[in-house]
Amino acid sequence: MSGQPEESDRLAGLTHRDADWAGLRVLVTGLGISGFAAADALLQHGAAVTVVDAGRGGERQEQQAGILGILGADVRRGEDHVASWPDQLEVDLVVASxxxxxxxxxxxxxxxxxxxxxxxxxxxxxLRPNIGAAPWLAVTGTNGKTTTVQLVETMLRTAGLRAIAAGNVGTPILDAVQHPEPYDVIAVELSSFQLHFTHSIEPLASAVLNLAPDHLDWHGSLEAYASDKARIYERTHVACVYNVQDKATERMVEEAEVQEGCRAIGFTLGTPGLSMLGLVDDVLVDRAYIEERATSAAELGTLADLELASGGEATPPPHLVANALAAAALVRALGVPAELVRDGLRAFRTDAHRTAIVAQSDGLTWVDDSKATNPHAAEAALAAYPDIVWVAGGQLKGADVDPLVARHADRLRGVVLLGVDREQIAASLARHAPDVPVRDVGVADHGDMDALGVLMDDVVSSAADLARPGDVVLLSPAAASLDMFPSYGSRGDAFADAVRRHLGIAGEA
Incomplete structure (x- = not known):
C-alpha cells in the first residue's frame, strides 16, 4: 500500500460535506481537471488552499489559475514551485492530482x-452529503473501464434512475457528488493513479475487469500496480465483481477486507457457475442475483441486443460482451430488474475511438482504435481482423509489447510506427515479424496540431502504400498518446481527418 501517514483527529472527522472544513490548510498538486475541481471544492467549504503546478497547461489552465486566485487560493505556477516542497508552507493535508x-x-x-x-x-x-448520499458503483481494470461505466450509466438511466458516469471518464467525481440536483447513483471509473491515494471509500459494488502490465513507470512494478487496483474492493458493501477468466482479480477479492455480507460475483464468457453471470449460447444470463440460482438462471439479454453497440456487427466482440456482463453484475447488485438490463444493452452505444470504422474505400477499411493505450487494449482489435496494416506507437509506459507482436505477427501486412517509444515496437517486429515491411514516420512536438496533422498524413499515405484490397488499416497504438497529443481522442480525430483528406472526403462527419 502507499504508506499513508496517520490522520489527525480533525481529518478523521471530515467524513461528509457538513463537517468542519473551515480553515483546513490544504496543498493541491496540479492544476488539471482533477486539481482544479479539488481546489474549487475545498475553497467552497472554507479551506485555505495552495495550488502548485508546473505551468505547462496553456491558456485554459491560466484561466483556471485566475479563477482560483479570485476565490482566494494561493496559486504558484512554474517549475520551481514543483521541484520540491514549497518554502515555508505548513499544511494539514495534500490532495494529489x-x-x-x-x-x-x-x-x-x-x-x-x-x-x-x-x-x-x-x-x-x-464531501458527500451526510444523509442520502448516492451509492457508488466503482470500476477499475487495465482495459474496458470507460465502456463498462458507460454501460452501467445507460442501464441505470433505463431503469429510471438519475445516474452519471464520473471519475476517470470525463466528469470529475467531485462535480458529480456536489451537483445541485443530486444523483441517485454514480458509476465511478477509477484509475490506478486515483486509487493509490484513496483510503476510505465504500462502494455499494465494485469491479476489477482485468489486470495486465500497464503504467509500470508510475507504479514501479506489476505488484504495486495490482495492489492499487485491488483497493477498489476494500469496504465494498454488496458485491465484489471479478473476472472468472482473470485469476488475479479473483485473488484480489479473496484478500479484500469487505463489509459483512458482501458477495463475490464472477463474470465469464463461458457458462456461468453459481454466483456468476455469463453466456449460454447467445444469451447473457444471471446465476448470482436470483433465489433459484442453484437450478436456473435469469435471462439478461442476447448478443443481438448489443448489435448497435458494436457498430452493427451481428456478433459483438468478446471484450464488449465481457464489459456488458460486468456492468450487469454491478447494476444487479443495486436491484435493477433483468428486463431493464436488457433494455440498457439495447440502448447502449460504444464510445468513440474504440474499433470505430472511419471509412471504407478501394477495398480498404480504415479503423480508429486510438483508445488502445496499452498492449492489452490493442489485443482485441488485432485479434479481430485477419489482414492488417497496423499503425502503432506512442508512450509504452514501461509495458512490454513483445508478446502482443509475437501473437499477431502472422496478421500483419505492414506496420507504420510513430511516437517516442516506436523503436521498442520496431525491435519486437524485427524479432517476431522480420519480413513485415515497417515505415517509421517519427514524432512531432506535443500539441502542435499543424505538425501532427502533417505527421498523420504521412501515417495514412504510408499505410495506403502497404495495404492491399481486403486489408484493414488499424490505428491501435498499444501506447498512450501524451507524447504528442492532448488525448487519445485527439489522436484518433487526427487519424480520421487524415484518412478523409487522403480519400478526398474531408469535412464529412
Missing part, C-alpha cells in the same frame, strides 16, 4: 513529514 507519481519530491516529502495525502476521489467521498 492523478498524474503526480508517489515518488514526486513534493508528495514524497509530505509522506516523510507525516502529512496525509488524499486523491481527489478520497476528497469527493468525504
Amino acid at each position: 492523478p498524474g503526480w507519481r508517489p515518488d514526486h519530491p513534493v508528495l514524497a516529502e509530505a509522506v516523510s513529514n507525516g502529512i496525509p495525502v488524499w486523491s481527489e476521489v478520497e476528497l469527493a467521498w468525504r
Whole structure:
C-alpha cells in the first residue's frame, strides 16, 4: 500500500460535506481537471488552499489559475514551485492530482513529514452529503473501464434512475457528488493513479475487469500496480465483481477486507457457475442475483441486443460482451430488474475511438482504435481482423509489447510506427515479424496540431502504400498518446481527418 501517514483527529472527522472544513490548510498538486475541481471544492467549504503546478497547461489552465486566485487560493505556477516542497508552507493535508507519481519530491516529502495525502476521489467521498448520499458503483481494470461505466450509466438511466458516469471518464467525481440536483447513483471509473491515494471509500459494488502490465513507470512494478487496483474492493458493501477468466482479480477479492455480507460475483464468457453471470449460447444470463440460482438462471439479454453497440456487427466482440456482463453484475447488485438490463444493452452505444470504422474505400477499411493505450487494449482489435496494416506507437509506459507482436505477427501486412517509444515496437517486429515491411514516420512536438496533422498524413499515405484490397488499416497504438497529443481522442480525430483528406472526403462527419 502507499504508506499513508496517520490522520489527525480533525481529518478523521471530515467524513461528509457538513463537517468542519473551515480553515483546513490544504496543498493541491496540479492544476488539471482533477486539481482544479479539488481546489474549487475545498475553497467552497472554507479551506485555505495552495495550488502548485508546473505551468505547462496553456491558456485554459491560466484561466483556471485566475479563477482560483479570485476565490482566494494561493496559486504558484512554474517549475520551481514543483521541484520540491514549497518554502515555508505548513499544511494539514495534500490532495494529489492523478498524474503526480508517489515518488514526486513534493508528495514524497509530505509522506516523510507525516502529512496525509488524499486523491481527489478520497476528497469527493468525504464531501458527500451526510444523509442520502448516492451509492457508488466503482470500476477499475487495465482495459474496458470507460465502456463498462458507460454501460452501467445507460442501464441505470433505463431503469429510471438519475445516474452519471464520473471519475476517470470525463466528469470529475467531485462535480458529480456536489451537483445541485443530486444523483441517485454514480458509476465511478477509477484509475490506478486515483486509487493509490484513496483510503476510505465504500462502494455499494465494485469491479476489477482485468489486470495486465500497464503504467509500470508510475507504479514501479506489476505488484504495486495490482495492489492499487485491488483497493477498489476494500469496504465494498454488496458485491465484489471479478473476472472468472482473470485469476488475479479473483485473488484480489479473496484478500479484500469487505463489509459483512458482501458477495463475490464472477463474470465469464463461458457458462456461468453459481454466483456468476455469463453466456449460454447467445444469451447473457444471471446465476448470482436470483433465489433459484442453484437450478436456473435469469435471462439478461442476447448478443443481438448489443448489435448497435458494436457498430452493427451481428456478433459483438468478446471484450464488449465481457464489459456488458460486468456492468450487469454491478447494476444487479443495486436491484435493477433483468428486463431493464436488457433494455440498457439495447440502448447502449460504444464510445468513440474504440474499433470505430472511419471509412471504407478501394477495398480498404480504415479503423480508429486510438483508445488502445496499452498492449492489452490493442489485443482485441488485432485479434479481430485477419489482414492488417497496423499503425502503432506512442508512450509504452514501461509495458512490454513483445508478446502482443509475437501473437499477431502472422496478421500483419505492414506496420507504420510513430511516437517516442516506436523503436521498442520496431525491435519486437524485427524479432517476431522480420519480413513485415515497417515505415517509421517519427514524432512531432506535443500539441502542435499543424505538425501532427502533417505527421498523420504521412501515417495514412504510408499505410495506403502497404495495404492491399481486403486489408484493414488499424490505428491501435498499444501506447498512450501524451507524447504528442492532448488525448487519445485527439489522436484518433487526427487519424480520421487524415484518412478523409487522403480519400478526398474531408469535412464529412
